[in-house]
Each structure stands twice: as structure tokens, then as C-alpha cells.
Amino acid sequence: MQSLGAELASKELKKALIVTDGVLVEVGLVSKLTDELTAHGIDYAFYDGVQPNPTEKNIEDGLTLLAQSNADFVISFGG
Known part of the structure; x- marks a missing residue:
């Protein structure tokens, strides 16, 4: 099974809009997602x-x- 980043990269997607709330960003819950995206360009x-x-x-x-x-x-990211 491919990672999310690899799957998105294989579809030649270049930029995501991550829809979430500020608290999830502040506490770092979104960082695993953003790390995965960054790792795949x-x-x-x-x-x-x-x-x-x-x-x-x-x-x-x-x-x-x-x-x-x-x-x-x-990408919708909710808690």
C-alpha cells in the first residue's frame, strides 16, 4: 500500500488546500500530514x-x- 503522499504524487497533484481549524494546526496534529506532503514534493x-x-x-x-x-x-482534516 502506498502512502498518501506517494499516492497523491503519482496523480501529479502539486498543491493541497488543507481545510481544518486553527486549534488542530496549533497543537501539531496536522504536522504528520504536512510532513508527508513535503516528503513527496x-x-x-x-x-x-x-x-x-x-x-x-x-x-x-x-x-x-x-x-x-x-x-x-x-484535504479536509478534522479532529
């Missing part, structure tokens, strides 16, 4: 403004960041 950006019950503004902000970041795929 995949860049990433964060949208860490997600709330437990996402609002329309959360969605709009996430879509704006997706367009601005030039990410070609999204």
Missing part, C-alpha cells in the same frame, strides 16, 4: 477558519483561498 496552504457548524462565510472564505492559493485539490 507537494506544497500546501491552510484554510484554518472552519467552525464546528460552518457558516456560508466559512465556505465563501475557503473558496476564495482555494482560488488564490492555486491548489489543485482539497
Whole structure:
């Protein structure tokens, strides 16, 4: 079985938008994912403004960041 990073790299994906909340980033839970992406040459950006019950503004902000970041795929990371 391939690792996530190897699987994504084999599909020629170059940049992820990781959708999560700020607390998961701060406590380091997302670091295993970002380490895996980095090890396979995949860049990433964060949208860490997600709330437990996402609002329309959360969605709009996430879509704006997706367009601005030039990410070609999204990873949702929740606790």
C-alpha cells in the first residue's frame, strides 16, 4: 500500500488546500500530514477558519483561498 503522499504524487497533484481549524494546526496534529506532503514534493496552504457548524462565510472564505492559493485539490482534516 502506498502512502498518501506517494499516492497523491503519482496523480501529479502539486498543491493541497488543507481545510481544518486553527486549534488542530496549533497543537501539531496536522504536522504528520504536512510532513508527508513535503516528503513527496507537494506544497500546501491552510484554510484554518472552519467552525464546528460552518457558516456560508466559512465556505465563501475557503473558496476564495482555494482560488488564490492555486491548489489543485482539497484535504479536509478534522479532529
